[in-house]
Amino acid sequence: MLLDTASLYFRAYFGVPESVRAPDGTPVNAVRGLLDFIDRLVKDHRPDQLVACMDADWRPGWRVELIPSYKAHRVAEERAAGPDEEEVPDTLSPQVPVIESVLDAVGIARVGVAGYEADDVIGTFTARATGPVDIVTGDRDLYQLVDDARGVRVLYPLKGVGTLQITDEAVLREKYGVDGKGYADLALLRGDPSDGLPGVPGIGEKTAAKLLAEFGDLAGILAAVDDRQAKLTPSQRKRLDEARPYLAVAPKVVRVAEDVPLPDVGTALPRGPRDPAGVEYLGERWGLGGSLQRLLTTLSV
Numbered sequence: 001m002l003l004d005t006a007s008l009y010f011r012a013y014f015g016v017p018e019s020v021r022a023p024d025g026t027p028v029n030a031v032r033g034l035l036d037f038i039d040r041l042v043k044d045h046r047p048d049q050l051v052a053c054m055d056a057d058w059r060p061g062w063r064v065e066l067i068p069s070y071k072a073h074r075v076a077e078e079r080a081a082g083p084d085e086e087e088v089p090d091t092l093s094p095q096v097p098v099i100e101s102v103l104d105a106v107g108i109a110r111v112g113v114a115g116y117e118a119d120d121v122i123g124t125f126t127a128r129a130t131g132p133v134d135i136v137t138g139d140r141d142l143y144q145l146v147d148d149a150r151g152v153r154v155l156y157p158l159k160g161v162g163t164l165q166i167t168d169e170a171v172l173r174e175k176y177g178v179d180g181k182g183y184a185d186l187a188l189l190r191g192d193p194s195d196g197l198p199g200v201p202g203i204g205e206k207t208a209a210k211l212l213a214e215f216g217d218l219a220g221i222l223a224a225v226d227d228r229q230a231k232l233t234p235s236q237r238k239r240l241d242e243a244r245p246y247l248a249v250a251p252k253v254v255r256v257a258e259d260v261p262l263p264d265v266g267t268a269l270p271r272g273p274r275d276p277a278g279v280e281y282l283g284e285r286w287g288l289g290g291s292l293q294r295l296l297t298t299l300s301v
Helices: 005-015 029-045 061-066 095-106 118-128 140-145 169-176 180-190 205-215 218-226 234-242 244-254 276-286 289-300
Strands: 002-004 051-053 075-077 109-111 133-136 152-159 163-167
Touching (some): 002 005, 002 118, 005 029, 005 118, 029 095, 029 152, 029 289, 051 118, 095 109, 095 276, 095 289, 118 133, 118 140, 133 140, 163 169, 169 180, 180 205, 180 218, 180 244, 218 234, 218 244, 234 244, 276 289
Parallel strands (some): 002 051, 002 133, 051 109, 133 152
Antiparallel strands (some): 152 163
């Protein structure tokens, strides 16, 4: 089981009242919410291995170089050295180091790699996996990894993590008309304002799905642009032809990397805390109470 950790703690932050606070009054709603998420996921799915995948760089320079608008609207501060600072709610930012400390003390593997997003870490773990993989994320970009033949699913939270959409290829075909491999092409054609991806003007989700059904993939669509016998409307042909510079670079930006240099970490689901004293201190310092104890109990079963 691979967790898109930032996606989940953002959901926890907005789903748990900010009145949930540490003894000193600091909000810990994202911390406790995430621990509750993980507890429920382990209870319901009992993975053999669990990795909390992190954004070491939420806006990698190599993606921005190809498409400068990539996530540009979410930049709080540009930095010459190191990743740009992401716009994050004031009361969430201080909770992230607490989340990291708690995961480390509990013994849940936490992996982020410089120059890559959590999506890329997830993509690489998935590519290397020898058995089924469940990816837990509120980000539909990772639908591109769904693969029935390899047992790769996305568990997409609809309400908390008690209600998850178990996303396999049948769900993707029903909702979007594509399978996992086709989802990245669909996404780059239609664009995604939340990621600053312009897409091809005039090509929405339904049109993109029809084009992919007709021509197979992005390469097939571009070949059809050059083939006057191909079934494209004049406006579609014109728009796709004009979008060639974008379409030449978009696949590298949209598709998750599968060759991230992952560190050598133990990914087995822990049965007991790696640092019992640390867990006790963090639980008291941040008032994590039942959320932390429930997770420890679930892990020990």
